[in-house]
Ligand SMILES: [Zn+2]
């Protein structure tokens with residue numbers, strides 16, 4: 050299978066610029082925000098931009114792209130106002146995905162803030178079922194580092210939302226998040242065990258994207274800080290096994306690695322290509 054790997058790239062100046070930005074770092078798939086993720090804002094994509102994005106993707110990339118939703122979205126919230134804003138924001142993201150020909154919209158489950166795990170999972174499923182998801186677009190719920198009352202740190206949470214929704218949804222595993230949440234990925238054996246556990250609890254057929262990041266913190270710390278590929282606590286041996294695990298070779302990878310120490314997305318994508326044996 051061919052390696053699908055790219056980075057989270059900017060859409061500054063127009064979403065169609067994401068294609069050139071992806072090519073520049075050596076990616077052939079990847080992730081975008083449709084607007085600043087720190088604020089409530091609507092995607093603002095005109096027809097020309099969307100057409101150029103689709104043409105560029107078709108011409109220069111293998112895809113698939115994934116949209117990462119706003120950090121303010123909280124599917125698990127018991128607060129009515131926040132729930133409504135989350136529904137509204139999610140609807141605009143899945144509509145933007147439809148317009149851009151993007152098959153996936155990635156979202157964090159968010160924090161239950163007192164609703165409890167079961168209540169939070171119920172809330173998340175109910176928000177998703179309130180959406181009108183266009184054909185060809187699938188929501189991916191992202192694994193979380195599991196700090197505080199945030200859900201998605203345990204694979205059971207992801208399975209719990211899949212079980213509760215009437216909507217077909219799938220999963221994006223973020224390797225740094227899963228590791229921080231307590232799933233060891235730092236040795237070949239640990240990677241195999243974690244993948245087997247994911248398959249048991251969620252099912253590998255639901256794994257449609259991976260955020261490939263190393264972790265600046267140790268396994269089980271619930272601390273979410275991404276490191277360069279092979280240079281964090283997951284390390285080279287864990288990354289190498291993850292990249293060559295026979296069940297994962299066709300899953301697209303989006304890097305959300307830092308841009309520091311003079312190491313860019315291009316450096317990290319090169320590292321992935323070195324560690325992968327094809
Ligand atoms: Zn995320």
Ligand SMILES: [Zn+2]
Pocket residue numbers: 191223260305
């Ligand atoms: Zn992520």
